[in-house]
Amino acid sequence: MTAAADGAGRAGAAVLLGRAVAFEQSLRNALLQVLLLHLVDGSTTVASQHVSTLRLALGLEAGEMPTSPALADAVVSLVAEISTRAPVVIVVDDLQHADQSSKEVLDALVMARLPRVAVVATAPAHTQCGLGSCTVIDVVPLVGDAASKLLSLAHPNMALEVQRRILALAEGNPLALRALPAELRHDHLDGSASLPPVLPMSTVLRDRLFPDMPELPGVTRRLLLMHALAPDIPVNDLLAALGSRTYSEVVTPALDAGVVEISVFDGEATPADSPRIRFTRALFGSALMSTATDDERSATYRSLARVTYISAGIESDFFESDLSTGRTRFDDALATRLEVATEADLCTGEWRSGLDRLQRAVELTGDRGERHRRLARATQVAARVDREVAAQMFVGMQTGQRHFENSITDALAASAVIVIDDDGDVDTAYRMLMDAFERTAPHDADDPVVVEAVEALRELCWLGGRAELWDGYRRVVDEVAPEASSALGLMAALWRGPSTLSAVQRTTLDALIAGLSVDHSPLWIGEIAEMAATFDRIDECRAVLDELIDGIDTCRDVTSRPSIAAVWAMLLLAQDAFHRGKWSTTTELARQAKAVCGVDGHDHLGWLADYLLGMVAAVRGEVDLVEQLAARMRAWAIPRRAFVLIRFAEHLWTLVAGGRGDVGSVYIHATAVSPVGRLGPYVSMSGMIALDLVRSATRTGRDDDARAHVAAIEEAQIGRISSRLNLIALACRAMISGDDSGRLFEEALALPGADQWVFEYARIQYTYGMELRRNQELVAARRQLRAALSTFVELGATPWATRAEAELDATAPTRNVVAADSELTAYELRIAEMAAAGLTNKTVAERLDISHRTVGNHLYRIYAKLGVTSRVELRDVLAVSKPRTGSPAGRLVR
Secondary structure (H helix, E strand, O other): OHHHHHHHHOOOOEEEEEOOHHHHHHHHHHHHHHHHHHOOOOOOOOOHHHHHHHHOOOOOOOOOOOOOHHHHHHHHHHHHHHHOOEEEEEEEEEEEOOOOHHHHHHHHHHHHOOEEEEOOOOOOOOOOOOOOOOOOOOOOOOOOHHHHHHHHHOOOOOOHHHHHHHHHHHOOOHHHHHHHHOOOOOOHHHHOOOOOOOOOOOOOHHHHHHOOOOOHHHHHHHHHHHHOHHHHHHHHHHHOOOOOOOOHHHHHHHHOOEEEEEEEOOEEEOOOOOOOOOOOOOOOHHHHHHHHHHHHHHHHHHHOOOOOOOOOOOOOOOOOOOOOOOOOOOOHHHHHHHHHHHHHHHHHHHHHHHHHHHHEEEHHOOOHHHHHHHHHHHHHHHHHOOOHHHHHHHHHHHOOOHHHOHHHHHHHHHHHHHOOOOOOOHHHHHHHHHHHHHHHHOOOOHHHHHHHHHHHHHHHHHOOOOOHHHHHHHHHHHHHHOOOOOHHHHHHHHOOOHHHHHHHHHHHHHHHHHHHOOOOOOOHHHHHHHHHHOOOOOOHHHHHHHHHOOOOOOOOOOOOOHHHHHHHHHHHHHHHHHHOOOHHHHHHHHHHHHHHHHHHOHHHHHHHHHHHHHHHHHHHOOOHHHHHHHHHHHHHHHHHHHHHHHEEEHHHHHHHHHOOHHHHHHHHHHHOOOOOOOOOOOOOHHHHHHHHHHHHHHHHOOOHHHHHHHHHHHHHOEEEEEHHHHHHHHOOOHOOOOOHHHHHHHHHHHOHHHHHHHHHHHHHHHHHHHHHHOOOHHHHHHHHHHHHHHHHHHHHHHHHHHHHHHHHHHOOOOOOOOOOOOOOHHHHHHHHHHHHHOOOHHHHHHOOOOOOOHHHHHHHHHHHHHHOOOHHHHHHHHHHOOOOOOEOOOOHHH
């Protein structure tokens, strides 16, 4: 059409050229503006009465809008006047998009049959938009040699294979034949480089060929993009890569829109159990790809690479929005778009970016109710990343507003601020959310606000660390998700007790873990990984978590990255590394997580990083660091009633006391973490600390407590959770089993995969070795103690290595003692030093994990060797002894 207009212009005709566009179809006289504006805007070469009418119609002058007949008469008269000076050619492209008023005027022009005036218009053949009694010429696709000739004329050096590809895609469309090669590089055209799987398409070509691109669901678009890249993959495989989506959800919208059809080969449709689709127009894939965002393309390629996996989870759309910071007036439409973009940011863990958008949305919102609701959401988000901003927003929320408990959205915001506030506490925040649930019942399990509130309630229960809080949480979950079929219900079931999951629930969890991929939202990845970690299955999520962490740089701005989810991934991997004895990895990941928390303000996750750093410090005997971390935890936790942090601190002291062999202190600290006979699901480290509690109870004469706790362990069936917890459960049973203890210890140490839990395995070897030594099975004892000592030395667990070395030394063969034999063993020297320091036999026995009678026997030999008769004389002898090179106590040690 452009060529025709140019030719007419060169021949001396007056050309009125215009193109109708779809988005202007609702605007009156939109096409007439394109055709006539240059004639009537300030023109003095046409009759004034025509100009006045047209200027009113085109909005150039204020006044009453002319009627359709009056406007048509004015245009016909204007064109007739112009035609007296030169022939007039009116050229209209895409007539099907013309507004109704402009169509009526063009129809009047055609019906007037003015001499020296021609109207030429194009429209798709399937549309009904003819002008009066005009002549219709069908422009059919080029076929055979005609299409090849057109392509060869424009690109004579095009490679044959490239020519065949373009001819197949263009389907004889002359515009496509000319425009497609223009988007290719020279090395594409001459065949020296392979063509891309989907040919690029210009916006102009797309708009001409597909002016009415259908609005399809996001998941349908992704499936179609995948099909464009890999057209031979069956639909079922494509669906598997998109998660738990049904055929009707994904494929049916595309079939209804007419953009795809079921493939037919040799006259027969593809099998129903493995259907294939194809585009109804070959170039639709290129058109769709040209409209895809970068995020859509990335998601398409990642999904395509995983078509053989069955995915389940939450798929999130990604939205982009210009903040338009120059705006000062209310704009609720933009505020709505900004809120949508915010929720997309939050789904991907980009909390700071979401907060920026939502703050702008609040400023643009004119409706007071909506403004308050968005302010509440912004306050909740700010509580995670910027305490000062959250406090300021919270003040704004409280101005003249109703009780927060009447709205879950308000309660979420208020509870988030209350927990972090210096004067706030967990209980107040918890009550606020519980009241909101009660006042707004019933609830829909698919409502994202409800789901988020349940998650927030679970976090408060965990932070509070008390059984009564979890009772309320369970009531809410029973009301929201009684079937426990969703991820929400599954997580709640885990907190009831991981070992109590039904076979169906375990199958669901297996599918969620197996289907985890980088295509899921980061927060979804973190949630599934947390469930996997409960069963010591974090290894199955490692690749996805590593990719989530990849790119986080604590030395630079991380506000555009999903830092909350990445920090959670670091902490889960750090905890797993601790259990596996990779303590340098634990330290590295925990420090990295803490550094990101320092940049982004995620204080609640920073405490978890401190806890993991403290665990490594405790087992390595770095008591000063443990004291510092534990004091900080208690100082923050006590006023806020965040008892889980107090348990963290008590667990650290349990590990310190265990390294020292102070079984009395171990018992005190361990029971502060997990009361005797109770393994509440709200105590996340109860399984880990069970070994400490049972061992310390047996060594301090609290056999009933030890038996009660073992009974609780077996009732909770923690051995079903993982091989690590099964190892601990069997070892605890062995410690109270008397004559059967050896068999149970051997069974525990022989569990498949038990030795991967390096530290716990070595502790059980050490405990078993001590039992064997007391039973005078010295050869077997030395075997276990040597293995434990080797592990402790390799781990850098110095206190534990010292104890294991002393125990190993105590298994050395003994001989009759005479007064002249005055050299002490290292083990005897240790007992002598504690006795000289004033410790009683019972205290020495507790610290060395031996009986007080054994301590007495050792002291008898020590007194004989050194020629002393009392602790006072023993102290004097030890005080004057001078150490020699290689010996801790000179001549006293052999």
